[in-house]
Amino acid sequence: MDREERIKRHLAYLAQEKADELEKNKSLIKAFIDYCKQFEIDLNSSNFDYQQGLGILCNSKDIVLKINPEITTDKEGLFDFHHLLKTYTKKSFSEGALFADNYIIFANSYYRRGFYENNNFAPRFIDHFWRHDFQENEVSLALDLNRVRIDTEGPILIEEDTWYGANFSENIATIKDGVTNLRPPQYLNEFELDFVFASAFALDVYWYSYEKIKVFQALEFKQPNVTIKIEGNSYFPVRYVHAEYDLDKETFRHFDGAIQFYTEAEYYERRENNFNSKVKGEYQVKSMSKKLFKINGDFSVDDWIKFTSHFFAKNPLILEYFEGKEPDHLVPYLEAFKKEKGIT
Template sequence: MAWPIGRTSFLPKTRERPAAALRDRQQPANSGRSTRDAAGQWRSLQDLDAALPNWLYGDNRPFISIANVYWMRPIICSEIAMADQEYEEIMARYLADIEKQARKRLADATDLIAKFTDLAASKGVILGTESFEYIQTIGIVAKAPGIARTLLGPIKAERDGLLPFNEIAYRFPPSPHYEGCFAGPEFILMAHSCYRRGMHPVNNWAPRFIDLFWRFDSSGIEKYIALDEDRVRIDVDGLGYFEADTWYGAPFDEDIRNIKTGIAKLRPPLDLEPRHISFFFASAYCLDIKWSELNGIKSFQALEMKTEDIRIEVEGQHYFPARYLHAEFDLATNCFRHFDGAIQLFTEDEYFQRRDSDFNMTMKNPAHIKARSNKLFKINGPLKTKDWVDLCCHFYTANPLTFEYFSGEYPKHVNETLERIRDQASKLPGGA
């Protein structure tokens, strides 16, 4: 498996983390707080954040291309140490090329933009020149608060804010060419931007949850989805954007009825540097799991917290995002009856209180952390365990901790990469 280029240094080898299947074992939460600057090495160029290439967002992408500026062959990230100056020069050229391409695409689409502006105005949405943007991974988008819901028209939302998938699909059929999209004759509705790589709105979809959710169908189930409510794509005949990498579900053959109730906390190996966590663990700080049981229903909760350098902006405020899953398993029917996912948004104080704790902290801590939460999807109805596992793994795309939880070990390519990292570290002066 080949990996992206990156700035490289080595950490002398320390005690290796023992492999373990942690599903049925309670682990105490670690205490302590990282002293690393919250800006993080990959977020130091704050003004570049909106246009960083996808391979900087810690999603395990194996291949990279930087527009028309460079083509870099896939390599093991430890092969090259890129100097800061060289990195910044590449980034500057990359951004200049992206901006030039965007200006040209918008200029070529003058008539299309004018036509859509009139359409939006007829629906009460007033757009200006600044409302349109070309994004390499998406196309030409129109931006305005609530534009997607306005153009979609009246629709009954759930109490959690989600919209019925089938009702949207009846009006705007799911696109056969663009996953995560509902295609109309004049615009395309898109799924929520938190499904994108790094949860960043300029990136392509993270593999492969959106693809699986769009295609998933089974007797008796109802699907609900969150839309990108402030953006629609308007170049409906434009080209798609393909990225040649993927992620896989974990093998799992355990009977849900036999899983013990309790909590587990999984962490990446403690001997890895932050850059390794970013590349190979999707910047995951931890994965918390909890199983509980009441009145014949076994409930599952999972929370994936990222390292402190991963933040997103919502309504002008910066938050630490955490992806949350919840499911209910009916012991009588031996299948899941409900499954949902959300994005939780922690303030800085909330983040550092929560990340080294667990799901039981709310019962022990009188401060009671209640993060802001936005529901992203839900499925009601009979759901097979295999489908549930696949959707879990792909919701937490590129995070080997999920794979470890279900299978008891990391994916083969992750183990091989860790062996190479430790082998090279052991050969350095001071290495074990």
């Protein structure tokens, strides 16, 4: 059996599985349709889907806001995490999900592997977010507003992963202001870049200071073959992190992350200019963007390292920046690639 035939059979299996699961859950779907009528949401069978690992999904514009009008967003489209936990329940082994009696809501799909809504969450930012003790912080995050899961007792997808946070021992106060540009080795081809660098093109880091505050910013550019479709248009996704360190208190006081969506022209211009286009110390963002999380209040250096390392999931450049060298797990792969290409 050749590869094309295997793919054909696999797709046929998935289609049959979806049909079987939707048929098996007809009563559950009808009950949820009836439940939503009280919120003046008109649903039918076309609003429901099944995905392996995600279960029976109801897709409808802003359904999360409509079935729970008590939860509201701030001006950046984020939700107060503490308020969410008073309304919904966290469960073990279900990081990224919040449970009501008859439906489940999710963290935003841009936290998922490859930014794709039907994948599992990328390692391990959401896991740490769900397990962290934020009692001393104001904390908020973005949600997937347009779908909920309705088989609340269904199976969950658990994936093992070997992505770990970075080691870091440098004193924040002693870090020099300025821009650092990191790139993967130029001898890697597209497949190798995808395999060991998660298709990273660059990671640009910028520190600057004002008064008693030291500011960290980082931009992650992917290779130009990585794009996202939004309302029929293609954009280049660029992950962005911003944090503020209080030099007197020796702790971070603010931390947030976003994903920016560049047009082709913006992408090629910005990836070369990186933070050199800054104005008055602040990186100016004119592209379309989506804020994904925000944490205010004392936040330790160790926690900042952990969350930043996992926000830039699978990109060894962030580990290289924090540790000052290529990660140990990467060295055998790079040596093998160089040997194959005759590079000494």
